[in-house]
Amino acid sequence: MKAAVKNKSEKGSLISFVALILSFLLMEMSIYAVNCNLHFEWTYDNANTPTLQGYRIYQGATQIAQIANSATKATDLVVDVVEGSNTFTMTAYDTNNNESLHSNEFPLDFQDPPAYPTGVASSNIGQTSITVSWAANTESDLAGYRIYRSTGVGAYSRIASTTTSVRTYTNTGLTPSTTYNYKVIAYDTTDANNDTAADFITYLAACSSISATTSANAVPAVLTGVAINDSANNSLVISWNRNNESDLAGYNIYRSIAGAAYVRLNSTVIAPAALSYTNTGLTQGTSYSYQVCAIDNASQEGARTTVSAVPGRPVTPQGLAAASGNRQVTLSWTSNKESDLSGYNVYLNSGSGSSTNVALNKTYTKNKVAGNGALLNGITTGFVDFDSFDQGGNFVVNLGQTYNISKIGLKFFDVLTSQRYYRYTVEVSANGTTYTQVINKSS
Template structure:
């Protein structure tokens, strides 16, 4: 109980009928404002609570044992009244107990409606507890106490009833929910306003990913009005939070409106797999293909002289393929590929794979071919082919067929000769028989001008006669061994 305020008086001088009259006008104590849930307490020098209170102060609780003395300076020890008033927000409301003790009389009002009435002069303390349901929101409690004679004591409380069989009222949804995200730390801070329920036990924070439902088990439980989530993955995903209040009876409120954050993306996609390297000489290079990687926005291709060598960035690709147009024919290269997501995170490199660009350029046509008849066949000679990667010569021999307008050499492979050989003896030809010949150059990659376009320099000769050279004769397009 706060000490009583000292009353002040003002001297007033009045002029009446030519005489001076002196009077003293008492004033009430200054207005007192008490912050909820502190009571405003008023002392009256009567039991009717009439007139101006003798004293007004703030009181944290209704709990007094004045005994037979006066409750405050300037008040009588009998026939006085004390009134406590408080207005507060009860949140969602619910069942409350109003326990009182008093000697002498006590009355309790909720929003002006009397809930407790023990209004009589007693010689011992009387007690009573009344159960009430307080609606949601702001309400005013008023306690009137009077002492007629004898000892004076009074107590009052309003306490929520929190057993699950009695309290079925859910707390209100927490207000003012918000969320902030720090991309540097990857943490999200959820905050909200404090609930007004007196039986509040705490808050539960729930989190979900994208459009998935909230889990039954909360992410966190707290009695504070904020929570910092340090478990967010940095994957660039969107996460939503809601907060629910719960009371001591286990009742849980509905959730706040979702509050969402999109996390920083510092998680790289998986490494590409299924790498294949194939010759693409028709496209002037080597072609690389691999399996698409989920979440990849692009890819990077690295090349090294061999699988264990130093890899350097060769280029990028938007799709799961790449053409290395800088590959040198006949040179082996090792390749590895990475995936890059939209945030620029690069995956680990794929397993290495080696490929070589094939030589698809055939040697030039064999020139200077001559067929000289001998006693048992023909002696063939030709110019040395200039191809640096020459593997062999293939000699074709056959018969010349004509339809009267065009002659065609129908020939088949007769011999394979080393690249340093420029002569060949074709035997077992009957005397006087005519034959056609051509020689094809083949390189180490198997390239051949004849195989490529069916073109060759053909010579025709007759056994034991003088050979004739007829450059206009073409080899048969479908000759065997071609």
């Protein structure tokens, strides 16, 4: 236990004064002792009390020791302290058991250490590394954690410290085929940071440990080519490339739903030749994450690779808005949240009803000269430069196939004079040879 020591003293006779205690200190200062070693020293003028028999030490109102008078005015006591304030006093007594007044109080404040961390476990065990993890402590004055290790039956020594937010530690540089033991303790803001104190050694010995043995062989390599395919509304397919280790046993696959803990899906190891896994019965719109790894004949897993997807179609984009501009329209919408979202398709409807712009991105000729391969200059502009089309001539669009057309919409506009053209005729042909006039605006 760590103690704050304050001492006051007086000197005098047995009847009216108390013994003089010159010093009052701890042999080992550490927060980790349940029982604390206290060292008491004092002086007393025996000439004032020739019948002096000895001294009594009190913790609060309780006598905890009686020491016979001798030339040595000192003693060591193992005291059962309580968390918080503890006070100690001394008295002297004579042959008739008359007892002096109590000395001034010596207050000592003790704080119990944090609880031992729970859930200590090992994982990712390789040839030269082991990862240790544990659950969080909840003490308000928690300062962090310390990790101790021993090899075989050897003594424990500290190998690392972490902050309160870090609850894993990967111990590297280990020897293959070797057993290592680990203990994790928590420490608070009053910690004395003394690993050699006797009471700390007792405290550490009472802490439970875990053991892990490094592997003789290297763990399997990380899988390559891991991918996920949203092949249907309620299923996902996870695939990967084959590992080529000679001791490969197969593969394991783990799943997390909407950020929850990962759970292994396969009850038995997936065979080495099976390079995909179909997870069915899923819920559309829910995010699923998968971790895939190789496992060898010694049950060693390689590092996991993570992929994520949301099964089914993406939800319809929300908040669609259009802003008109100079011969263009700007569209905006709220972003979708699917983790496997690839992008958006934009569809153009040039009129009322369910009409379709069948001339979009079609090849054309003007006055028998081939155009640049697009009737519209992209989706946003909605116009094409006809050059000297006002001098007359033919503008032919090749639609690429036969359409049933219920409506034709044309707007001719001279950007130099800001005037529209209203005189034109429209002819259509199914074979590119015989044309039939369908619109006549020549007069």
